[in-house]
Amino acid sequence: MNCALYSSKKEEIKTGVGMAERPAVSPSGGITPVQQMLASGTGALLTSLFVTPLDVVKIRLQSQSAPFYQALAVDTVPWSNAIRHSKWKCFLYCNGLMDHLYVCQNGMRCTTWYNSPTRFSGTLDAFVKILRYEGVRSLWSGLPPTLVMAVPATMIYFTSYDQLRDFLHYRMGCHENQVPLVAGGLARLGAVTVISPLELIRTKMQSRQLSYRELRVCITSAVAQDGWVSLWRGWGPTVLRDVPFSALYWFSYELVKRQLCQGYEVSESTFMMSFTAGAFSGAVAALMTLPFDVVKTRRQIQLGEMEMLTGSPKKPLSTLHMMRKICAESGYRGLFAGLLPRLIKVAPACAVMISSYEFGKTFFERLNRERVLQRM
Template identity: 75%
Template sequence: CNCLLLEELVCLFIDFSSNTLPWIDHLPIPKIRQTLCFLYCNGLMDHIYVCQYGASCTSWYKTPTHFSGTLDAFVKITRNEGVRSLWSGLPPTLVMAVPATVIYFTCYDQLRDLLRYGMGFQGNYIPLVAGGLSRLGAVSVISPLELVRTKMQSRKLTYSELRVCIRSSVAQDGWLSLWRGLGPTVLRDVPFSALYWFNYELVKAHLCDQYNVSQATFSISFTAGAISGAVAAIMTLPFDVVKTRRQIQLGEMETLGVPVKYPTSTWHIMRGILAESGYRGLFAGFLPRVIKVAPACAVMISTYEFGKSFFQKMNLDREQRAC
């Protein structure tokens, strides 16, 4: 859990910009009703400010900010909202990450051993199947918490405002609305995990043969995790863009105060992104996602393998002393 906390602290601000960049250029500009309210947008979030008669709002109104890249997003977000905003959504991220990691890694090990030793299957496809199924179970359980985290990062909402958003969405669309974005999340994470474990086992076996070791060392696990994580992240990035866009739609109508209609189908959203931005739009946020995923996968798998080896050795020593 300590290594998980450190990883989340380091990677969350990169995830924040990756959630921001794919969506920021596609926010709709609603027609403002003839009231005392108008929309103020700084490129990251939308607010409705009420100005009294005769009061000037120009002192705090700014032109919407656009991010030209990851570094530009870091600088402008820090300057406009402070360094702490880069870790926006940390509590639900930690609440989500711990059970997701426990479910994911435990299910993978159990399924892999079941397929290999319990059912007698052999071949390189075993990590692919076990990784995909274990991720499917994890994302199904954790999807509502990821939706909350993404919403908190995309819009600066207080917990009470976020609660209102969720309640209105549940009242309008039912409890299944909490799993909004599950489809593209599954399309992103299940292939990602399948590709990740498939490549990880291959790269790890190759490195073990190259360095003539029977068991992977920390550095071998770290290298194999980084390589396989980067490859899987690039191949599944379009689904991550779709997932982020769909989750940010939660409560958009209530927050903006205007009717905003969005397509709900994953393929409709993909076609819309292609029409607006071409294939580059499907790979928006490429750099921050790879920068986040590659080291995160490397840290998680290397510490997991090290911890598993450590406790296996400790249990073996305990059994030998007992005999």
């Protein structure tokens, strides 16, 4: 991706300078939205292939140290006696792109890879034994179902960011430093809004083993009782985490990438520059939004547990009430729980995703230039 200042690009487009070298110059680097979606989709697949084995091993280690009838395990802190002593639990699974909720009841009706009997003594031992006794495919267990939502959401998010960034800068004339903040936040807001009902539907299907007909009846009754807004239950905590994260991430990424280009005196970022800027920006954004991530994780698990309860489920706690409850139980430090695991997960995922995406955009940009030159 070209690292030159936006102003120089804009001047180039106006005056026609450099048109011989760049026949198809555009704010997006000469690629179409479809090509942006292909680049982001490829990056999403690569990120999932890289991150999924790490999360599978982590969850497998957690499952053997915290059986189903021992509280709610490591994914969250119990908040009621009824939940604390229940024989079922929920856990979050991450493929590097999104968090997905799995629900289990009495050790049954859960994913097969979660209930595997193999015992591990540590992370390295888990990798070795899974490869030896269960095969390579087990390291990517649970990946296909989550990609159904993760890849489209990522394509919407990254393509929307690029389009919004170009629109705000070239059409609206916004200040360069403000563009990534606004475009990143708006792009994530749109992606979360689109995906939120699908995630809720997925949770219902997993928790109750509903058929599609039963699911339609369930959704219809929920809409009739609480309105269409009920399909976006849990949207608020997700937005509070993801929108600030996205705004901070893109602001840091564009800034760090530009500084690296200036430091090495190059006009275009290399793969390693994008990788470094992505990892650093992901770590910074993860650190700054950690309290919202803790609340979002609790809220998501709480919603999953409510779906498994029989009878009339209780209304979930609001975000503010949940933050107060966390502080009352664990102090303010509770809002920053799980910092190291989050950094270990988020930084590499962001680095792989953005560097793959930038590489894909560069590939399409060069391809388009070659096509234009061949026509001349």
